[in-house]
Amino acid sequence: MNSIHPTAVVDGDVVLGTGNTIGxxxxxxxxxxxxxxxxxxxxxxxxxxxxxxxxxxxxxxADRSSGNGITIGDGNVLREYVQVxxxxxxxxxxGDGAFIMNQCYLAHDSVVDDGATLASSVLxxxxxxxxxxxxxxxGTAVHQFRTVGRGAMIGMSSAVTxxxxxxxxxxxxxxxxxxxxxxxMERSGIDGAIIAALAAVYAGESDDVAAIADDDMRAAVGAxxxxxxxxxxxx
Numbered sequence: 001m002n003s004i005h006p007t008a009v010v011d012g013d014v015v016l017g018t019g020n021t022i023g024x025x026x027x028x029x030x031x032x033x034x035x036x037x038x039x040x041x042x043x044x045x046x047x048x049x050x051x052x053x054x055x056x057x058x059x060x061x062a063d064r065s066s067g068n069g070i071t072i073g074d075g076n077v078l079r080e081y082v083q084v085x086x087x088x089x090x091x092x093x094x095g096d097g098a099f100i101m102n103q104c105y106l107a108h109d110s111v112v113d114d115g116a117t118l119a120s121s122v123l124x125x126x127x128x129x130x131x132x133x134x135x136x137x138x139g140t141a142v143h144q145f146r147t148v149g150r151g152a153m154i155g156m157s158s159a160v161t162x163x164x165x166x167x168x169x170x171x172x173x174x175x176x177x178x179x180x181x182x183x184x185m186e187r188s189g190i191d192g193a194i195i196a197a198l199a200a201v202y203a204g205e206s207d208d209v210a211a212i213a214d215d216d217m218r219a220a221v222g223a224x225x226x227x228x229x230x231x232x233x234x235x
Contacts, residue, residue: 002016008024011030012029012063014029027045027048029065031067031068036074041077044079044082048085050068051126068088069092070091073096076097081102083104101122102121104123107144108126109126111128115133116136117135119139126144127145131149131150131166132150133184133188134148135184137153140159147164149166151166151184152165155170157173158170159172160175167185167188177224182195185198193213194217209225
């Protein structure tokens with residue numbers, strides 16, 4: 001069973017799991033797949049067409065479905081007036097257990113992985129990828145095609161114009177890496193050798209990633225080091 005407020009609108013190809021709460025004046029327009037036990041606050045809009053100038057917006061008010069779809073997993077919270085737009089090139093996706101606070105904006109083709117937290121008024125441009133457990137502070141804006149790595153912490157009002165590597169702390173305009181999210185790594189059970197290696201890299205004391213046993217993490221950190229070196233050479 002789902003609890004859907006009588007003023008909510010669920011329209012088109014929408015597949016609902018069970019245990020979802022959909023609040024007053026929420027609008028969900030398919031194609032959308034919504035898993036189980038999600039909490040959708042008042043005024044949330046899920047499934048508006050991708051905000052792309054060339055996209056053919058629907059002209060029939062009774063058939064507003066337009067886009068390549070949205071997939072939302074289980075146990076997410078989307079607070080008041082969150083907007084999640086339809087995919088353009090692919091699907092827009094939210095994993096499991098994300099906490100998305102009021103007035104956040106997730107543009108077309110964005111991906112928010114499991115357990116991420118987006119504070120109020122976070123803005124994700126198209127094709128943004130937010131890694132699992134990342135935490136984006138109040139009013140953060142993320143440029144299109146950028147990645148915020150797993151477990152990263154982004155300070156409030158930051159403008160993320162470059163990729164942020166896993167378990168980094170970053171803030172500013174433009175946002176820059178200011179250290180390692182050591183507490184986040186400890187809480188995630190990351191091995192001490194990896195914590196020490198990342199802390200040294202993000203402090204600018206080392207470029208040695210050999211101690212990072214996680215292949216994906218090592219690749220992401222290595223790419224960030226290479227990009228930083230390339231920027232330094234250009235400057």
